[in-house]
Amino acid sequence: MNNIKLIEKVKKFPDTPGVYIMRDSRRQVLYIGKATSLRHRVLSYFQRPQEARIERMISQINNIETLKTDSVIEALLLESNLIKKYQPKYNVKLKDNKTYLGIYITKEEYPRVFPARITQKLPPGEFYGPFPSSKEVGDALQIIRKLFPFRVSCEPNSGKFCFEYHLGMCPGVCGGKIGKEEYQATIKKIRFFMKGQKKEVIRIAQAQMKVAAKNMEFEKAAKLRDQIFALRHIQDVALISDEALQTSPDIPHRIEAYDISNISGAFSVGSMVVFTDGLIDKNEYRKFKIKSVSGADDVASIKEIVSRRMSHEEWVMPDVILVDGGKPQVNAIQGLLSFLKKTIPVVGIAKGPRRDRNDIVSDQAVDIDKKILIRLRDEAHRFAIEYYRNLHRKSLK
Numbered sequence: 001m002n003n004i005k006l007i008e009k010v011k012k013f014p015d016t017p018g019v020y021i022m023r024d025s026r027r028q029v030l031y032i033g034k035a036t037s038l039r040h041r042v043l044s045y046f047q048r049p050q051e052a053r054i055e056r057m058i059s060q061i062n063n064i065e066t067l068k069t070d071s072v073i074e075a076l077l078l079e080s081n082l083i084k085k086y087q088p089k090y091n092v093k094l095k096d097n098k099t100y101l102g103i104y105i106t107k108e109e110y111p112r113v114f115p116a117r118i119t120q121k122l123p124p125g126e127f128y129g130p131f132p133s134s135k136e137v138g139d140a141l142q143i144i145r146k147l148f149p150f151r152v153s154c155e156p157n158s159g160k161f162c163f164e165y166h167l168g169m170c171p172g173v174c175g176g177k178i179g180k181e182e183y184q185a186t187i188k189k190i191r192f193f194m195k196g197q198k199k200e201v202i203r204i205a206q207a208q209m210k211v212a213a214k215n216m217e218f219e220k221a222a223k224l225r226d227q228i229f230a231l232r233h234i235q236d237v238a239l240i241s242d243e244a245l246q247t248s249p250d251i252p253h254r255i256e257a258y259d260i261s262n263i264s265g266a267f268s269v270g271s272m273v274v275f276t277d278g279l280i281d282k283n284e285y286r287k288f289k290i291k292s293v294s295g296a297d298d299v300a301s302i303k304e305i306v307s308r309r310m311s312h313e314e315w316v317m318p319d320v321i322l323v324d325g326g327k328p329q330v331n332a333i334q335g336l337l338s339f340l341k342k343t344i345p346v347v348g349i350a351k352g353p354r355r356d357r358n359d360i361v362s363d364q365a366v367d368i369d370k371k372i373l374i375r376l377r378d379e380a381h382r383f384a385i386e387y388y389r390n391l392h393r394k395s396l397k
Helices: 005-011 038-047 051-060 072-086 132-145 178-192 196-216 216-232 243-245 300-312 326-341 369-396
Strands: 018-023 029-035 063-068 101-106 111-117 125-128 252-265 267-277 286-289 319-323 346-350 360-363
Touching: 005 038, 005 063, 005 132, 018 038, 018 051, 018 072, 029 038, 029 051, 029 072, 038 051, 038 063, 038 111, 051 243, 072 132, 101 178, 111 125, 111 132, 132 216, 178 196, 196 216, 252 300, 252 369, 267 300, 286 300, 300 326, 319 326, 319 369, 326 346, 346 369
Parallel strands: 252 319, 319 346
Antiparallel strands: 018 029, 018 063, 101 111, 101 125, 252 267, 267 286, 346 360
């Protein structure tokens, strides 16, 4: 198939996460990749100059197939499993699973789950991977742990709950909160999920929920119900793909996204994350301890950190400011900028009364894909939560 026909085919690819498989004229697999947006990612191969190796691969492509997934993490896992299966010629890095990181599940009474390299001296267990970067492994584990809290290093039945239990990341193996059989059932779900068998995980959880309800274990049934819902609506914002941001059209040069994190006003902190030319720019990220606001006042807090940021004239000024919140937050920042005589568009994302919506709020015309804005907001939220947790941990020492 020539490039013109291929491009026309790719333009019809879905704007959803998934995996793409590139084949030559003999149907041999040349390359397997994952994408936040299949259409944008695959089109990028034909729309901008590539290194010589990729140019050679493109010249050999005869067909491209896609496999849609419900989320980016599922695309990551599917990509890894398919590369293992097909060993594509141009997936040079991930074919060598001796060097790259994966996820390891031990074979113990209470298995541990952690990042590992196959070359490490490891206890008996199963290795899943490899994955392209340590960041992706860490982000994937963070998402999996929200779905299925697991043990990393705490001592089973020690009688003392670990710190991660209080954060909802450990099911209480350490304090005897969960029995061996129930914990093993959780690990079984993680194994199925790692193999890309989400439907099987949901089936198991549904069966467990029915049994729990029948036995009048309503708290357990409610947790399983929430787990099923979370599986069907995975929020894998941590796995923001640089390529997805880079290939989206008309992204302003510099976007700054702000978020506030606290619990009842305690350890109130703010975050500023920066995206330069559509790419995560971690060197420009900034953290703020809230100084002038007492209690949980998100509007006043977001105004404080943007005001402090604007005092740094030596920092590059943003083309767009994004805040987590609706009209009150947007109006507060617009009022501040007007006072400072700065003309910068401000966009808010309101979650609504039930915290289940993503309504774009702005009085100015800002032509940025809503999905991109949501990803940026969620990255700011992740960074703020991380900072909050670090401060909270230090306070407990």
